[in-house]
Amino acid sequence: MAKKNSKLFLLVFLGMLTAFGPFVTDMYLPTLPAMSHFFNTTSSFIQLGLTTSMIGLAVGQLLFGPLSDKYGRRLPLISALSLFLLSTIGCIYSQNIMQFVGWRLIQGMAGAGGIVISRSIAADKYSGKELAKMLAIIGAINGIAPVAAPIVGGTMADITGWQGIFWVLFLIGILLLSGSIHFNDTLPAAQRGKTKWVDVYHGLITVLHNRSYVGYILQNGFAQSVLFANISSAPFIMQQHYGFSPLMFSICFGINAVAIGIAAASAAKFKHPEQALYTGSAGMLLASLCLLIAFYSDCSFWIYETLLIALLLMLGLTFTASNALAMDSARANAGIASALLGALGFAFGGLVSPLVGLGNILISTGLVFVIGSLGSLICTLRALNRKFTLAKTFRTAKS
Numbered sequence: 001m002a003k004k005n006s007k008l009f010l011l012v013f014l015g016m017l018t019a020f021g022p023f024v025t026d027m028y029l030p031t032l033p034a035m036s037h038f039f040n041t042t043s044s045f046i047q048l049g050l051t052t053s054m055i056g057l058a059v060g061q062l063l064f065g066p067l068s069d070k071y072g073r074r075l076p077l078i079s080a081l082s083l084f085l086l087s088t089i090g091c092i093y094s095q096n097i098m099q100f101v102g103w104r105l106i107q108g109m110a111g112a113g114g115i116v117i118s119r120s121i122a123a124d125k126y127s128g129k130e131l132a133k134m135l136a137i138i139g140a141i142n143g144i145a146p147v148a149a150p151i152v153g154g155t156m157a158d159i160t161g162w163q164g165i166f167w168v169l170f171l172i173g174i175l176l177l178s179g180s181i182h183f184n185d186t187l188p189a190a191q192r193g194k195t196k197w198v199d200v201y202h203g204l205i206t207v208l209h210n211r212s213y214v215g216y217i218l219q220n221g222f223a224q225s226v227l228f229a230n231i232s233s234a235p236f237i238m239q240q241h242y243g244f245s246p247l248m249f250s251i252c253f254g255i256n257a258v259a260i261g262i263a264a265a266s267a268a269k270f271k272h273p274e275q276a277l278y279t280g281s282a283g284m285l286l287a288s289l290c291l292l293i294a295f296y297s298d299c300s301f302w303i304y305e306t307l308l309i310a311l312l313l314m315l316g317l318t319f320t321a322s323n324a325l326a327m328d329s330a331r332a333n334a335g336i337a338s339a340l341l342g343a344l345g346f347a348f349g350g351l352v353s354p355l356v357g358l359g360n361i362l363i364s365t366g367l368v369f370v371i372g373s374l375g376s377l378i379c380t381l382r383a384l385n386r387k388f389t390l391a392k393t394f395r396t397a398k399s
Helices: 007-026 029-039 043-071 074-092 097-125 128-182 202-208 211-241 246-269 273-296 301-329 331-357 361-387 390-398
Strands: none
Touching: 007 043, 007 097, 007 128, 029 043, 029 128, 043 074, 043 097, 043 331, 074 097, 074 128, 097 128, 097 301, 097 331, 128 246, 128 301, 202 211, 202 331, 211 246, 211 273, 211 301, 211 331, 211 361, 246 273, 246 301, 273 301, 273 361, 301 331, 301 361, 331 361
């Protein structure tokens, strides 16, 4: 009999895999100016490394998710992490910017393997409220990691330089590869896809016909657009508009990251994830409207920060709930379901990030917040009406 993974091991391992992708994307951001000098190129070319890694994170999930349904979770995970180690070495020893950008694309694809397979492993092991609890912890990490990574990188930048940050990523990859070798596959051979490799995406049609699942992943995509709009705009709003120093900005950024994590973990306290999803989506829209009005009124920093924390708390609730509901509704094709969930989130985030810089950054950010939150609420209502009415949700919660 195969040895089972302990719950503590899975918790730590899945948490690290979840945080891995955002750290791959964001940890080196504070070193971008130094990299411009190193490669003797413009900031636009340097930023291509960020763009290609985001593309890689989206595409990689669509690759490794279905593969994990066919070949199990362990082998694709080991392959992804091995590829990550190779691509990280390639980044460190790149001789020009185009080599670096190419390796970053591969690095993003490899890092995506950890994100998509971590959700599939959780769906293999748990269901219902237990799955919601596990994904609440994963969601908390996933909410904190994108904003914590630049802070960690900024702390290291003056000491290690950009190559040092990539060496740290390499060491994290070694640690995760060791965990993957120790990991016992959670998808039994009898449950793996029986189709040929060329037909590995047959599950895509099945999950796309699941209207509840589609509603949940679209909700998550709109919620991710709100998160990435904040990540893209906050440095300029806090430092240029409110005159904060980089250190004070980092402190506020860290506090906001904690707010997302607390809310994501608290979502499991709801009796039903449907209730958490509705509460978070409705609260996001209300907070976004208040923020837009505050931006128009040229509000003080404390009004901005208070409303932003309220928005991020509601955002965190939806991350856990939408992940749990989406994976629970499509567990028969967990790999492809996880892949679409993650890829759509990065796609939405990548689309909205440049939009906050159009015109007045305060107004454009507020508008993106409102549009993303409105889309999130509409998708929530559509998904819940298919499976679980709101009236039933709240009647059960009160009983």
